[in-house]
Amino acid sequence: MPSILIVDDDAVLNRSLSKLFNKNGYRVTAVNSQMEAIASLERDIFDLVLTDLRLGAGSGLEVLSSSKKLHPETEVIIMTAFGSVQTAVQAIQNGASDYITKPFKNQELLFKATKSLEQIGLRNEVRHLRQEVADRFGFDNIISTSKVMAELKRIVDRVAGTDISVLITGESGTGKELFAKVIHQHSPRCNKPFVTINCSAIPENLLESELFGHVKGAFTSAIANKRGLFEEAEHGTVFLDEVGDLPYSIQAKMLRVLQEKEIRPVGGNITRPIDVRVIAATNADLVKSVRQGRFREDLFYRLNVMPLHIPPLRERPEDIPPLTEHFLGRIQREYKRCPATLSADAMELLLKHDWPGNVRELENTLKRAVALTRNNQILHEDIVFISPRESQMTPEPEPISGNHSLQENQKLQILKSLHENNWNYSLTANRLGIGRTTLWRKIKKYNLRQPADFVASRSQG
Numbered sequence: 001m002p003s004i005l006i007v008d009d010d011a012v013l014n015r016s017l018s019k020l021f022n023k024n025g026y027r028v029t030a031v032n033s034q035m036e037a038i039a040s041l042e043r044d045i046f047d048l049v050l051t052d053l054r055l056g057a058g059s060g061l062e063v064l065s066s067s068k069k070l071h072p073e074t075e076v077i078i079m080t081a082f083g084s085v086q087t088a089v090q091a092i093q094n095g096a097s098d099y100i101t102k103p104f105k106n107q108e109l110l111f112k113a114t115k116s117l118e119q120i121g122l123r124n125e126v127r128h129l130r131q132e133v134a135d136r137f138g139f140d141n142i143i144s145t146s147k148v149m150a151e152l153k154r155i156v157d158r159v160a161g162t163d164i165s166v167l168i169t170g171e172s173g174t175g176k177e178l179f180a181k182v183i184h185q186h187s188p189r190c191n192k193p194f195v196t197i198n199c200s201a202i203p204e205n206l207l208e209s210e211l212f213g214h215v216k217g218a219f220t221s222a223i224a225n226k227r228g229l230f231e232e233a234e235h236g237t238v239f240l241d242e243v244g245d246l247p248y249s250i251q252a253k254m255l256r257v258l259q260e261k262e263i264r265p266v267g268g269n270i271t272r273p274i275d276v277r278v279i280a281a282t283n284a285d286l287v288k289s290v291r292q293g294r295f296r297e298d299l300f301y302r303l304n305v306m307p308l309h310i311p312p313l314r315e316r317p318e319d320i321p322p323l324t325e326h327f328l329g330r331i332q333r334e335y336k337r338c339p340a341t342l343s344a345d346a347m348e349l350l351l352k353h354d355w356p357g358n359v360r361e362l363e364n365t366l367k368r369a370v371a372l373t374r375n376n377q378i379l380h381e382d383i384v385f386i387s388p389r390e391s392q393m394t395p396e397p398e399p400i401s402g403n404h405s406l407q408e409n410q411k412l413q414i415l416k417s418l419h420e421n422n423w424n425y426s427l428t429a430n431r432l433g434i435g436r437t438t439l440w441r442k443i444k445k446y447n448l449r450q451p452a453d454f455v456a457s458r459s460q461g
């Protein structure tokens with residue numbers, strides 16, 4: 001129930017306004033003077049203040065300024081008599097959200113009140129979302145115990161506050177995007193946009209206009225001016241993901257943008273200044289690309305002011321246990337599963353694996369394990385590795401009925417059945433009601449493999 005403070009020295013109007021807002025679901029406090037209004041503001045917090053401009057000896061402007069001082073979040077609407085619009089304009093400049101000229105229709109006033117309240121809702125939502133993002137991209141969200149990662153975090157802490165270009169390198173799934181977001185979140189730009197540009201995902205012929213925008217008529221389908229991603233990131237951060245795939249034809253233009261800090265929309269002949277911080281990432285060997293003439297050396301140096309290399313997970317196995325704990329907690333919370341622990345030999349399996357898909361592969365493997373486990377403990381046979389190339393789709397613990405792609409469901413169903421039948425193909429095929437050859441083909445297709453240690457322990461036993 002929104003609350004409103006009505007301030008008007010006209011007793012009749014005051015009463016009728018109270019009735020109106022009451023009827024429309026507001027909690028109403030009504031007073032007749034500036035002094036009473038300020039006393040109310042000191043006692044209570046309102047969503048909305050509706051005040052007349054002229055209040056006998058007092059002034060609505062004073063009510064406005066007290067309200068803004070005491071509760072900046074409270075919206076204020078000013079009522080004015082015809083002819084005092086000039087003062088109303090001043091009120092808006094002093095922070096009133098709107099004004100209404102007497103006499104007015106009830107509907108008009110209610111409409112303005114609703115709009116002001118929406119403003120509060122939006123502001124709260126934005127604040128809430130910002131907080132959520134801030135919570136997700138704090139330093140604590142980079143889980144690690146290894147020395148190398150601690151050192152990386154230390155560097156990030158130092159460079160985040162500057163405008164230095166950072167080039168993040170590392171294999172797929174090592175956390176490059178996570179680092180980029182943490183840097184943005186700890187920079188003065190954190191309340192401005194973070195715009196990801198995936199340089200390999202946008203077709204070359206569209207890339208320039210996607211990046212820098214275009215003017216109407218620049219090409220056949222350019223029916224209106226369009227802002228590019230750089231402009232959308234104004235005052236924020238541009239994350240150039242897979243920068244190694246940036247077509248050679250665009251590299252020179254990119255360099256110019258970064259050096260001159262201005263963009264020229266496609267088809268336009270006027271440049272516009274632009275203020276963005278650039279973070280780039282790649283899992284390719286850019287030095288090699290430079291040597292091979294596929295990547296401009298000058299652009300490489302411009303991007304690589306602060307290099308940040310995230311080592312693969314296999315080179316920092318001490319990060320595996322804390323990451324495992326982190327992901328298990330998250331998966332269980334997300335899917336409302338009972339907390340499962342990990343058996344010692346399951347952990348050993350995780351520690352020995354070489355993780356070509358790095359942290360992302362670990363997360364997916366754990367999601368599968370939670371889906372497969374029949375106990376409160378994840379055993380080594382619940383750990384099934386699928387090479388990252390084959391498991392592009394993320395498996396989820398509610399596979400059979402969820403809104404997953406058919407293939408993904410089938411893959412998990414087969415995996416589950418294999419698992420339950422100790423990887424006996426005949427039994428599994430039987431249970432699934434398909435032929436052995438079909439099963440075998442599916443196993444090849446999905447690249448399903450029995451956990452190696454499971455085989456070993458069974459053949460020994």
Ligand SMILES: Nc1ncnc2c1ncn2[C@@H]1O[C@H](COP(=O)(O)OP(=O)(O)OP(=O)(O)O)[C@@H](O)[C@H]1O
Nearest residue numbers: 141142143171172173174175176177178283359360
């Ligand atoms: N140290 C870490 N702590 C917690 N989560 C991590 C860590 N490293 C990576 N992750 C998580 O692993 C997943 C993959 O990370 P991210 O997308 O940042 O990798 P990437 O290097 O950008 O991969 P790619 O090259 O495939 O785009 C994300 O869900 C990310 O949050």
Ligand SMILES: [Mg+2]
Nearest residue numbers: 173176177241
């Ligand atoms: Mg990435």
